[in-house]
Amino acid sequence: MTTDTASSHVKTHGRYIGAGLPRPDAWRLLHGRGRYTDDIKLARTAHVVFVRSPYAHAGISAINVTKAASSAGVIRVVTGKEVAALCQPWVGVLTHLKGLKSAAQYPLAMERARWQGEPVVAVAAESRAQAEDAAQLIDIDWEPLTAVTSPDTALDSRSPVIHPDLGDNLAYQREVDTGGVDEVFAGAHKVVEATFRTSRHTPVTLEPRSILADYNPAERQLTVYQSTQVPYMMQWILAKHFGLKEINVRVIAPDVGGGFGTKIHIYGDEMTAVALSMMLGRPVKFVSDRLESFVTDFHARGHLVKARMAVSVTGDIVGIEMDDLYGIGPYSGYPRGSANEAKQVLNLVGGPYKNRVYRGRTRVVFENKNMYGQYRAVGHPVACAVTEGLVDLAASAIGMDPAEFRYRNYINAEAYPYTLVTGPVFEKLSQHQAHEKLLDLMNYSALRLEQEELRRQGIYRGIGLAAFVEMSNPSSATYGQGGASIASQDGCTMKLTATGGITCAVSINEIGQGATAVVLQIAASAVGVSTENIKIVIGDTDVTPYGGGNWGSRGTGIGGEAVLQAGKALRQNILTFVALLTETEASVLSIRDNSVIETLTGKELMTLEEVARTAYFRSDKVPRDFSPELVVTRHFAQKTYDGICTNGIQGCYLEVDIETGFVRLLKHWVIDDCGTIINPLLVDEQIRGGVVQGIGGALFEECIYSSEGQLMNGSLIDYLVPMACEMPDIEVGHVSTPTATSELGAKGAGEAGTAGAPAAVMNAINDALKPFGVCVTEQPFTPERILRALGKV
Amino acid sequence: MNNASEVFDIRLTVNNIEVVQRVLARMHLADFLREELGLMGTHLGCEHGVCGACTVRVNGEIVRGCLMLAIQADGAIVETIEGISENGEISALQKEFHQRNALQCGFCTPGMLLAAADLIARNPGANREEIREYMSGNFCRCTGYQSIIDAVEVVCRGKAGVQQGGI
Ligand code: FES
Ligand code: FES
Numbered sequence: 001m002t003t004d005t006a007s008s009h010v011k012t013h014g015r016y017i018g019a020g021l022p023r024p025d026a027w028r029l030l031h032g033r034g035r036y037t038d039d040i041k042l043a044r045t046a047h048v049v050f051v052r053s054p055y056a057h058a059g060i061s062a063i064n065v066t067k068a069a070s071s072a073g074v075i076r077v078v079t080g081k082e083v084a085a086l087c088q089p090w091v092g093v094l095t096h097l098k099g100l101k102s103a104a105q106y107p108l109a110m111e112r113a114r115w116q117g118e119p120v121v122a123v124a125a126e127s128r129a130q131a132e133d134a135a136q137l138i139d140i141d142w143e144p145l146t147a148v149t150s151p152d153t154a155l156d157s158r159s160p161v162i163h164p165d166l167g168d169n170l171a172y173q174r175e176v177d178t179g180g181v182d183e184v185f186a187g188a189h190k191v192v193e194a195t196f197r198t199s200r201h202t203p204v205t206l207e208p209r210s211i212l213a214d215y216n217p218a219e220r221q222l223t224v225y226q227s228t229q230v231p232y233m234m235q236w237i238l239a240k241h242f243g244l245k246e247i248n249v250r251v252i253a254p255d256v257g258g259g260f261g262t263k264i265h266i267y268g269d270e271m272t273a274v275a276l277s278m279m280l281g282r283p284v285k286f287v288s289d290r291l292e293s294f295v296t297d298f299h300a301r302g303h304l305v306k307a308r309m310a311v312s313v314t315g316d317i318v319g320i321e322m323d324d325l326y327g328i329g330p331y332s333g334y335p336r337g338s339a340n341e342a343k344q345v346l347n348l349v350g351g352p353y354k355n356r357v358y359r360g361r362t363r364v365v366f367e368n369k370n371m372y373g374q375y376r377a378v379g380h381p382v383a384c385a386v387t388e389g390l391v392d393l394a395a396s397a398i399g400m401d402p403a404e405f406r407y408r409n410y411i412n413a414e415a416y417p418y419t420l421v422t423g424p425v426f427e428k429l430s431q432h433q434a435h436e437k438l439l440d441l442m443n444y445s446a447l448r449l450e451q452e453e454l455r456r457q458g459i460y461r462g463i464g465l466a467a468f469v470e471m472s473n474p475s476s477a478t479y480g481q482g483g484a485s486i487a488s489q490d491g492c493t494m495k496l497t498a499t500g501g502i503t504c505a506v507s508i509n510e511i512g513q514g515a516t517a518v519v520l521q522i523a524a525s526a527v528g529v530s531t532e533n534i535k536i537v538i539g540d541t542d543v544t545p546y547g548g549g550n551w552g553s554r555g556t557g558i559g560g561e562a563v564l565q566a567g568k569a570l571r572q573n574i575l576t577f578v579a580l581l582t583e584t585e586a587s588v589l590s591i592r593d594n595s596v597i598e599t600l601t602g603k604e605l606m607t608l609e610e611v612a613r614t615a616y617f618r619s620d621k622v623p624r625d626f627s628p629e630l631v632v633t634r635h636f637a638q639k640t641y642d643g644i645c646t647n648g649i650q651g652c653y654l655e656v657d658i659e660t661g662f663v664r665l666l667k668h669w670v671i672d673d674c675g676t677i678i679n680p681l682l683v684d685e686q687i688r689g690g691v692v693q694g695i696g697g698a699l700f701e702e703c704i705y706s707s708e709g710q711l712m713n714g715s716l717i718d719y720l721v722p723m724a725c726e727m728p729d730i731e732v733g734h735v736s737t738p739t740a741t742s743e744l745g746a747k748g749a750g751e752a753g754t755a756g757a758p759a760a761v762m763n764a765i766n767d768a769l770k771p772f773g774v775c776v777t778e779q780p781f782t783p784e785r786i787l788r789a790l791g792k793v
Numbered sequence: 794m795n796n797a798s799e800v801f802d803i804r805l806t807v808n809n810i811e812v813v814q815r816v817l818a819r820m821h822l823a824d825f826l827r828e829e830l831g832l833m834g835t836h837l838g839c840e841h842g843v844c845g846a847c848t849v850r851v852n853g854e855i856v857r858g859c860l861m862l863a864i865q866a867d868g869a870i871v872e873t874i875e876g877i878s879e880n881g882e883i884s885a886l887q888k889e890f891h892q893r894n895a896l897q898c899g900f901c902t903p904g905m906l907l908a909a910a911d912l913i914a915r916n917p918g919a920n921r922e923e924i925r926e927y928m929s930g931n932f933c934r935c936t937g938y939q940s941i942i943d944a945v946e947v948v949c950r951g952k953a954g955v956q957q958g959g960i
Binding site: 022023026027029030031032033034035036038039041072129133203204205206207208255256257258260289290291511512513514681682685686687688689690691692693715716717721722723724725726727729730753 | 929
């Protein structure tokens with residue numbers, strides 16, 4: 001039983017692992033005592049504001065900054081050429097995504113702007129208001145050009161080519177074919193097919209992107225405070241593109257007000273703020289406003305997928321075929337590329353099911369729209385919606401209950417590790433268990449009866465299921481092997497302080513998900529001390545070990561293991577030292593409640609304070625040939641698989657008002673398997689937050705562009721996000737299958753909710769609409785789309 | 794250059810301290826609190842009145858600090874997250890938020906707490922649906938809202954029953 005393994009993991013690692021404790025570091029946030037980038041004030045800070053392209057595609061024939069330059073408070077106005085002289089351009093490709101192409105991108109557009117919102121001119125002034133005033137005075141002569149705004153036509157010969165040097169607008173393409181596809185479809189008992197659309201949406205971190213760059217020319221030292229998920233990636237990028245020595249670049253991530261992937265990319269406006277700090281020799285702050293966020297924070301998930309599934313008479317999936325197309329921005333994102341959604345969609349359509357006959361194609365095209373790339377659960381919600389949408393259609397086509405259909409098609413429990421036809425390996429999923437647990441939790445059969453009963457009264461409720469898989473704990477296959485210096489390993493340095501406290505510096509980051517608390521609990525368990533005696537140090541390249549930071553659901557799984565190993569090593573060093581001092585064997589000693597004890601008798605030998613005092617101040621008591629090492633560092637990388645797959649299943653219960661098309665969410669359930677759980681309180685609310693983000697995509701969120709490439713709803717007034725009153729209660733349960741690739745056994749949990757929720761909502765809506773014989777497959781499922789499907793508008 | 798750059802002297806009480814300050818006519822209250830007074834607990838998530846991160850209390854009513862000009866607060870009593878934290882008014886709410894992890898990044902949290910305190914003061918008997926409705930002026934991108942609603946509900950229940958100290 002996997003659950004037993006999990007609890008034995010917990011036992012070995014002491015009382016904090018698995019405990020649902022409140023996060024100590026949340027206390028200051030509850031008192032308005034957080035410190036986000038914009039809260040940091042440095043003397044002589046200049047504030048930078050950008051003039052952005054109002055066109056999706058336009059030539060820039062002249063820029064007149066004279067009036068702006070002499071406007072009150074203005075320190076400097078810069079255009080693209082001046083910034084390019086300091087900052088090398090970048091190209092968003094990765095060598096292992098064969099064929100991914102992009103053009104050189106500069107911090108500010110020069111001859112041509114390629115999306116509405118692309119920064120063109122920067123104004124630095126004594127205050128932000130003065131910079132904004134001056135920005136109004138800048139004259140740019142534009143030559144509007146035809147914009148590429150539809151992925152469907154981006155590859156037509158009539159469409160302009162955004163980067164003529166690249167030949168066409170195809171950024172990336174990949175195909176997989178196992179063979180035998182045409183045969184199984186020809187001979188299948190039933191074939192179902194549909195076209196699924198997911199909309200382009202934007203992550204909307206509540207704290208906008210923010211950076212405060214402080215360059216000291218006297219020592220060629222650049223210190224950057226930034227709302228980032230990846231301090232070391234930023235250090236690499238800043239050193240590389242500004243020609244600085246890496247050791248002279250320090251990146252500090254203070255409190256970060258949400259990440260979700262937004263804050264792992266390179267942005268021209270942020271690079272320009274750094275360039276200005278170098279030009280001016282003074283601190284420069286840029287804080288994106290919400291309107292800028294809409295047209296610059298990387299978008300994601302605007303896919304069009306045509307897919308079909310073949311099933312046997314007994315209800316087995318015998319073949320899947322799919323064709324995916326999506327439009328990115330005018331460049332592939334940097335430094336991670338914009339093709340990861342393609343990879344995930346192609347790899348993961350088919351989800352946790354045992355089908356082996358598959359043909360898939362994915363194409364990524366350039367568009368004159370905002371930049372596009374990794375956002376929470378990269379590609380997974382798309383793959384899940386396609387798979388689970390087809391599964392429901394297939395079940396319905398053969399008249400089988402959708403739960404039963406899923407259950408019989410899951411990969412057999414004994415088949416793990418299971419290699420997908422597309423390449424990745426699932427170490428071990430617990431799909432059957434998760435499924436059974438979910439049906440229990442939601443009381444599936446009773447719900448079906450209730451649904452039946454209400455239907456007779458003209459109330460249309462739907463039950464939707466969505467089994468999901470979610471890759472986490474990525475190896476170097478994701479970026480490092482493609483030439484990007486983005487670490488897949490993480491490190492932890494633990495130190496016994498002079499009074500017996502512990503400091504624990506880690507390379508993963510706090511972005512609200514609770515990394516600090518997770519690290520604290522692991523460290524406390526591993527060493528054998530109480531959490532009050534540990535201080536976590538996070539988010540500063542000058543003081544933490546080297547590591548990857550937060551992306552790809554890797555913080556706990558990778559960083560947490562480094563913490564566990566560092567804690568165990570420190571514990572061992574302390575015990576060895578005390579054994580020497582007390583003339584005994586380290587193997588008979590333990591650390592409990594901040595003291596070294598004899599394991600058998602429980603007798604206290606030395607408190608950690610005494611240990612530290614002896615080591616640091618009373619070397620006279622330490623044997624001449626022995627040096628107590630009370631600082632240790634350990635690193636961890638997951639090297640066995642490309643990633644560790646987590647899994648689970650979601651259920652959604654909702655009501656569709658067939659007169660208005662409105663959807664009312666009644667209840668949502670999730671069973672998730674993220675291996676060893678460090679803190680269930682944090683995991684559960686993170687899963688709920690993920691579900692709500694997924695629901696946002698399913699019901700509300702869509703960046704609507706005009707055919708000229710203008711974002712039509714780029715404000716929080718027009719772009720709908722989920723608010724408390726529209727959201728249901730979300731019940732979360734767990735199965736625990738620890739990964740065998742680490743001692744801790746933890747897998748990612750941050751993205752699972754988002755991966756499965758849209759599919760669960762879609763299936764529930766379609767289940768509600770079943771009596772009318774219609775279905776919707778185009779997200780978001782707005783009242784209008786539902787009414788259209790019902791033929792009412 | 795224009796009216797926006799005109800300056801005015803304002804006198805107001807912020808967190809029980811009297812403040813006299815010269816401000817630009819166009820400066821909004823949240824910027825005033827953050828930039829002039831260094832009260833960084835009031836956050837800016839949209840500056841167009843939707844997200845609620847900038848929620849503060851003016852003369853006992855919660856307002857969006859980004860939609861009110863600093864000069865409109867002339868003569869007013871202004872309270873921010875710092876003030877109502879320090880005077881213990883919302884200690885029960887803070888405790889319940891903490892216990893339930895009703896925050897992740899914490900950027901929405903000061904606004905949430907001000908809104909919740911307002912609800913509890915006005916309608917301590919609010920049921921779950923009413924709480925969800927009332928809290929819908931505040932956007933949270935991290936949590937699933939549930940833990941926030943739970944925390945407010947628990948404090949409401951405490952409040953609706955025995956009257957006790959802080960909310
Ligand atoms: S910042 Fe005021 S409502 Fe969003
Ligand atoms: S906790 Fe991050 S926005 Fe609410």
